[in-house]
Amino acid sequence: MAGDVFERFAAEYDRWFKEHRAEYCAELARVRRLLPCPDSRAVEVGVGSGRFAAPLGIPLGIEPSCALGRMARERGVGVIRGRAEFLPLRDGSCSSALMVTVICFLDEPARAFTEIHRILAPGGTLVLGFLEREGVVARRYLHEKDQHRFLSRARFYSAGEIRDLLGRTGFSLTEVDARAGFTVIAAQKN
Helix, strand or coil: HHHHHHCCCCHHHHHHHHHHHHHHHEEEHHHHHHHHCCCCEEEEEECCCCCHHHHHCEEEECCCCCCHHHHHHHCEEEEEECCECCCCCCCEEEEEEEEEEEHHHHCCHHHHHHHHHHHHEEEEEEEEEEEEECCCCHHHHHHHHHHHCCHHCCCECCCCHHHHHHHHHHHHEEEEECCCCCCEEEEEEE
């Protein structure tokens, strides 16, 4: 859906984290709080440029963009090219999975959750960070849609819609941290 823009403007995407350091650090801290201590079997789905996986100690990322994948590798993250809806990993091979601001760019979010459920070991955890549709950031981008290269291609969801999708794909919510329009959800594989 939005892959071409991430490939063509990878450096611009990555620059956001420097230009918005306070927001990035706050999101990183909130994700860190809900993420089980990553081990050698942890994965970030939609690893992007590695801005979350690297500081969190997640050794592997899945990423469709070659340009962003190169950046993640430079940050010490192993990257496999792939998409969330068709994960190139074995059943039950991952202890935990992370997705941060990825769900809004997927064509089939339910399929992605089904795939993550498949690759997680029994009792494995998915931590999902996303911009809520009714949050300040999402509303601003929806209002100024044509002015934003990346989020203009996004489809925003409510926390209720995400909870419903997770429940329908075999996950149980364990914790929710919803603040300032950025929600982090931890869910366990049933």
